[in-house]
Amino acid sequence: MQNSKVLSNIVERIKTSCTVSNISCSCFDHLTEEQKELVERNQVLVEYKKGEVIVKQGTFTSHILYICEGLVKVFYEEGDQSLILRIASPKSLIGLTSLPTNQNIFQYTASAYVNTTVKLIDINIIRKLILENGRFATAIIDVLSEVAMQKNGRFFCLNHRQAFGKLADIILCLAGNIFKTDKFELLLSRKELAELSGMSTESVIRTLKSFQDDGLIRMNGKTFEVIDPEGLMKICHLG
Amino acid sequence: MQNSKVLSNIVERIKTSCTVSNISCSCFDHLTEEQKELVERNQVLVEYKKGEVIVKQGTFTSHILYICEGLVKVFYEEGDQSLILRIASPKSLIGLTSLPTNQNIFQYTASAYVNTTVKLIDINIIRKLILENGRFATAIIDVLSEVAMQKNGRFFCLNHRQAFGKLADIILCLAGNIFKTDKFELLLSRKELAELSGMSTESVIRTLKSFQDDGLIRMNGKTFEVIDPEGLMKICHLG
DNA sequence: CAAAAAACATGATTTGCATCAGGAATGTAT
């Protein structure tokens, strides 16, 4: 499909405002055999069913999560409001922000979007490896940096754009970064899209409808198809 | 003053939503004498006058900035819109997000708020030290983590709170974190407060006025005084 | 020191979007 090519080009250009990251981590590649074994011995593999909470905001951080398979929603909650921080895909690490020893409480909740397999790795082992292995430390820093940069872009996007711009951005990112195709089955409900974009569910629905009416996308239940990525791109920048 | 005590207690409690960080870095303490010398040899000390641009978004990152004295505004710009990412105070590092070797372009602009002294340290030296010295690497990771966490809180704040809540938050943070007193000379203009809070300049002015009318703060030109931190706190949480 | 340029202020108007209310469609338990 030609659109796919346009799509990836576009995503290339607007990477700054990407909402849903798929920053993967190759940090374990840099370990020695001995260190790999150490990790092996201090990790457990756990499967979570769709919807299950993996870690809960406010609990102690004893482990770092490494996603083997599935999708994880990482969100911040306060009262009855919540904000999705990111949607983590396989090979992502969750919990790195709790590495500082004085920061041993999870500042966000993570729950499984689909059935998900996660490795729980003792956080002290990770700390030890950072001390011992410079290349590992560098890889961790790379992940933290990239997440930080994406967050800046998203931050800007959610603050300065309005409904149309935000949603256009999200759709392009989902298509280009997560599903990597212009037609995909969206796992998120409208309500979750709302949490992701910081708008109301109703507004999400209306805006999506209007995109459809304008021939930018096609929707059928949960099936989404990006028809005019260039158009979405334009909206993204204008609005 | 009694307020100061209340203030610091409050800031303690709402650290999640803090807008203006003063995350300091003690990373250089962990270096060996030899490494310290290496840093010495590969750094330059530069003084910037109030308002001068230190690094410009889009340029190549060859150095990491370490603030010795002053205050630096770090902001993201796109078109005629801009968003202040943080206000960095002495002992802060700027440019860490450019550590990944494939990320060698500054994603934000930094400019001096007041006359500021900055150490420019060759980024490759920092990379080398991370590889060599685990404790240094750990310190860098700690900084990145803390910045990330603060950003989450701020993100939430700017998205879910409305004008009153945002500004109350900012005032408390400025008083508690940057100036550490309940009466201070604010360096930021109303316009900059607007950029910091993602609202319009006029709204900032109006909201501040209403805080004053309600006896929460007292203003006189650039002089601000927090009178009722508890009240601001309440507003901050309600919305 | 006067002129120009910012910054500050405030009222009137517009608008984007949340909220509310209610209905259709889809999914899920019994």
Next chain:
DNA sequence: ATACATTCCTGATGCAAATCATGTTTTTTG
């Protein structure tokens, strides 16, 4: 198969905050 719960959708209403317009004060600078 029926009841119940979600999710999805639509229209009406209201409000918060941006924008516009315009004036005042403060600061900068030639």
